Amino acid sequence: MRRRHSLPLLASLIPLSLVLSACGGSSAADTGATSKDGPESGAKVTLNVGDQKGGSESLLRAAGELENLDYQxxxxxxxxxxxxxxxxxxxAVDIGGVGNTPPVFAAAAKSKISVVGATHGSSNGEAILVPKDSPLRSPAELRGKKIAVAQGSSAHFQLIASLRQAGLTPSDVRVTLLQPADALAAFNSGKVDAWAVWDPYTSQVLRSGARVLTSGEGVVNGLGFQVAAPAALADGAKSKAVADYLRRLQRAQDWVFKHPQxxxxxxxxxxxxxxxxxxxxxxxxxxxxxxxxxxxxAVASEQKIADTFAELKLIPGKVVFKDFVDTRFNRDLPPSTTPARSYGKDS
Known part of the structure; x- marks a missing residue:
């Protein structure tokens, strides 16, 4: 058997609870971890925000954007x-951040959601990884190979799009639907030939004995979304809080670029x-x-994702993505095609 590099397992892995916004699958909510920001008493509005570990709350707090809130x-x-x-x-949640593919699956399930905010970034963290000693050198060589990916994740679409670009279809490979912890174990043991995944898993595994076969750059749209409950948007006070929350997220994201370390x-x-x-x-x-x-x-790009999954019968029926979009918070924001920021060598 061809020797595989042995990657460090769960002791040095990202904690299982860290499945960032790109992720799909059926993981449950951690309802035991909630906190409050804003006035201690007398707050007339409480904005219920869905988050992921190391996500928006940590970002806003680090950037000083959880100060002087007039809502909770x-x-x-x-x-x-x-x-x-x-x-x-x-x-149960008024607003929360996710990647580019979960809203498509939610829309297909006819969920009551409204996409109200967006970010655009580099897709280099979306990657199909192989062990360093793998003989595979291009996506076209994945024919017949076993590939791990999380169902409904942005990596799932990136895998499909990368295969198509190489002249392949999902039926030409053996797709294994696994959440990241299980996928890493399979990758580590040689039970799969490749792993389609996203950052920070990409960055971690690249430091542990893997290389990028192909990335999502130029293949996927690099979008992430803030998704709200229509009932919250129909509430004037909550809608105002949502608008303020989105502005704070924008400032916090700008802070990250200026203070990456x-x-x-x-x-x-x-x-x-x-x-x-x-x-x-x-x-x-x-x-x-x-x-x-x-x-x-942005809507057209997401519609392409929806049409792709519908064509492959991975979601039930046609999705009209624009029906799940609310543009009231666009303000004077730049277009969704604005180039991602990039760091210099000295950053």
């Missing part, structure tokens, strides 16, 4: 995008990631994001 935030921590959007549909230290502490991995992920993808409008180009 109640945080609920989830392990991935799909259960967060289930909570939005159930009105400081954010990497915070992110490392919050998630258990080694600092070097956190900093790699910030430079490669998470720190490159620009807040953009949910415009026609």
């Amino acid at each position: 935030i109640k945080w609920s921590t989830f392990t991935s995008g799909p259960p967060l959007l289930e909570a939005v549909n159930a009105k 400081e954010w990497a230290k915070v992110w490392s502490k919050e998630t258990g990631l080694p600092y070097e991995v956190a900093f790699d992920a910030v430079k490669r993808s998470t720190g490159t994001r620009v807040t953009v409008a949910v415009d026609d180009a």
